[in-house]
Amino acid sequence: MQQLEKKKNISMAVIKRLPKYHRYLNELVNNEVDRISSKELSEKIGFTASQIRQDLNCFGDFGQQGYGYNVKDLHYQICNILGITKDYETIIVGAGNIGQAIANYTNFQKMGFKTNAIFDINPKLFGLKIRDIEIYDIDYLEPFLQKNPIDIATISVPPKNAQSVCDILVKNGVKGIWNFAPVDLIAPADVMVENVHLSESLLTLTCLMNKTI
Amino acid sequence: MQQLEKKKNISMAVIKRLPKYHRYLNELVNNEVDRISSKELSEKIGFTASQIRQDLNCFGDFGQQGYGYNVKDLHYQICNILGITKDYETIIVGAGNIGQAIANYTNFQKMGFKTNAIFDINPKLFGLKIRDIEIYDIDYLEPFLQKNPIDIATISVPPKNAQSVCDILVKNGVKGIWNFAPVDLIAPADVMVENVHLSESLLTLTCLMNKTI
Numbered sequence: 001m002q003q004l005e006k007k008k009n010i011s012m013a014v015i016k017r018l019p020k021y022h023r024y025l026n027e028l029v030n031n032e033v034d035r036i037s038s039k040e041l042s043e044k045i046g047f048t049a050s051q052i053r054q055d056l057n058c059f060g061d062f063g064q065q066g067y068g069y070n071v072k073d074l075h076y077q078i079c080n081i082l083g084i085t086k087d088y089e090t091i092i093v094g095a096g097n098i099g100q101a102i103a104n105y106t107n108f109q110k111m112g113f114k115t116n117a118i119f120d121i122n123p124k125l126f127g128l129k130i131r132d133i134e135i136y137d138i139d140y141l142e143p144f145l146q147k148n149p150i151d152i153a154t155i156s157v158p159p160k161n162a163q164s165v166c167d168i169l170v171k172n173g174v175k176g177i178w179n180f181a182p183v184d185l186i187a188p189a190d191v192m193v194e195n196v197h198l199s200e201s202l203l204t205l206t207c208l209m210n211k212t213i
Numbered sequence: 214m215q216q217l218e219k220k221k222n223i224s225m226a227v228i229k230r231l232p233k234y235h236r237y238l239n240e241l242v243n244n245e246v247d248r249i250s251s252k253e254l255s256e257k258i259g260f261t262a263s264q265i266r267q268d269l270n271c272f273g274d275f276g277q278q279g280y281g282y283n284v285k286d287l288h289y290q291i292c293n294i295l296g297i298t299k300d301y302e303t304i305i306v307g308a309g310n311i312g313q314a315i316a317n318y319t320n321f322q323k324m325g326f327k328t329n330a331i332f333d334i335n336p337k338l339f340g341l342k343i344r345d346i347e348i349y350d351i352d353y354l355e356p357f358l359q360k361n362p363i364d365i366a367t368i369s370v371p372p373k374n375a376q377s378v379c380d381i382l383v384k385n386g387v388k389g390i391w392n393f394a395p396v397d398l399i400a401p402a403d404v405m406v407e408n409v410h411l412s413e414s415l416l417t418l419t420c421l422m423n424k425t426i
Contacts, residue, residue, distance in 0.1 A: 015420050019413035023395060046397060082416045083423030097314035104310040107412065152418065176422045178415060182236060184259060194418035196411065199320065200232035202391060203295045205365065205407035207228050209389045210296030 010058045010081070017055060018082055020045060025075040037068035087112040088176075089149065093165050094156035095120035095135050098180045098198075102154050103130040113152070117144060121161075141165075145172035152176035159183045166193075223271045223294070230268060231295055233258060238288040250281035300325040301389075302362065306378050307369035308333035308348050311393045311411075315367050316343040326365070330357060334374075354378075358385035365389035372396045379406075 024045050028036060038056075042049040056074065059081055079085050090108075092099045095118050102108070103118055118135045120126075125135045136144065145168070153169045155162055155177060162181035169177060170191050177193045179185055182200070185193050237258050241249060251269075255262040269287065292298050303321075305312045308331050315321070316331055331348045333339075338348045349357065358381070366382045368375055368390060375394035382390060383404050390406045392398055395413070398406050 015417060018420060019410070019416040022416060023413065081420060081423065083419035084416065088419065097317040101310035101314040102411075105411075108415065111412070111415075113415070151422070176418050178418055192418055192421040194414055194421070196409065196414050197232070198315075198318075198409065199324070200236065201407055201409050202321065202324075202326070203232040203235060203297065204228060205389050205391055205405055206296035206301065207231060207294060208405040208407070209364070210294065 014055050014058055017047070018078060021055070022078050022082055025071060025078060028071045029075050033071050035068045035070055041069070084112055087114060088151040090115050090152040090154065091150050092118045092154040092156060093138070093141065093169075095122070095125050095130070096156060099154065099156035100130055102156065103133055106131070116148060116150065142168050142172060145169070145174065150174050152178060154178045154180065155185075156180045227268050227271055230260070231291060234268070235291050235295055238284060238291060241284045242288050246284050248281045248283055254282070297325055300327060301364040303328050303365040303367065304363050305331045305367040305369060306351070306354065306382075308335070308338050308343070309369060312367065312369035313343055315369065316346055319344070329361060329363065355381050355385060358382070358387065363387050365391060367391045367393065368398075369393045
């Protein structure tokens with residue numbers, strides 16, 4: 001119970017670091033490492049040991065002085081906080097380059113994300129499949145959602161259509177939106193939106209490369 | 214000159230916000246808006262007016278009290294700081310789902326990013342083209358770079374190959390790496406690495422959706 005209490009205080013900054021902890025802990029579990037000190041973890045992951053102790057302390061007492069962290073326990077606890085000890089029903093809206101790339105990425109399936117359908121506006125694509133996932137008419141999105149409860153939807157449509165897609169998703173109970181369209185979606189507070197703005201990422205790179213800064 | 218001096222102090226936090234300013238200013242330019250107050254910009258972009266004034270003040274005196282910002286000047290200055298008033302020679306290493314999606318994304322070309330070649334390890338892909346961009350044997354990467362100076366390389370290879378690709382790029386003068394492989398690349402300080410870790414983004418979403426937090 002103490003751990004659940006503690007979890008409520010996790011800041012957005014810690015949340016943003018958790019997937020990276022998860023990635024390194026995955027590796028340690030795969031390499032059958034039993035325990036690791038904050039100092040060793042620090043050398044791998046690149047955060048300071050004190051930052052790591054502070055972050056991990058947010059969700060329970062896993063570290064023991066002179067012993068370090070129990071890798072398996074810590075890994076499970078982080079999976080739990082990341083919400084990936086359960087599976088997710090997902091769809092993709094927009095079967096363009098990004099939508100297809102996401103549909104083809106089998107790793108997400110291994111992580112527990114099941115893609116049930118893809119929707120697009122282009123009639124030429126209707127009925128085609130990406131792996132075993134069928135592409136449907138976008139007009140079928142709302143009836144589909146009414147019959148099939150979906151947890152997470154990927155939005156990979158052109159910017160001008162993104163908000164109207166978002167509205168349909170929200171209206172039909174989707175609580176997580178993974179948005180690749182370069183717009184800031186408006187959604188109720190209980191719907192989580194995570195953006196991947198590729199152009200903005202590329203511009204961050206050129207900004208950093210630009211010697212006048 | 215004062216503006217150049219000022220630019221040197223721009224923090225990483227401001228840099229991360231600049232592409233978003235750029236996106237909204239692009240829209241304003243396209244809609245032929247001449248000037249905008251920090252308050253109006255705040256309503257559009259979602260940062261506070263005081264945050265906007267503070268950010269934009271980092272690179273010159275564009276705002277005038279009671280007048281607002283000159284949209285065209287501010288847009289140009291932000292493009293300049295983002296380094297996109299010039300063009301970039303780029304390549305893509307890894308012709309999988311993500312590599313192909315990036316190669317197909319014509320918007321980057323419109324922004325001044327020219328994709329010169331794609332490299333992959335799979336012989337079946339050699340000689341094929343994505344749009345007009347040819348896929349070459351990864352063994353040709355180093356000789357290619359020696360003949361063709363490249364500014365930015367996208368890495369979209371499996372994690373286990375990403376560092377060795379990075380090493381070849383760095384050795385041959387590539388100064389910007391856009392990394393989609395879920396690894397933390399090691400590169401010299403004068404080589405900028407911008408990461409797009411899709412799995413981590415998806416886990417951030419599930420973490421936010423997870424009600425126990």
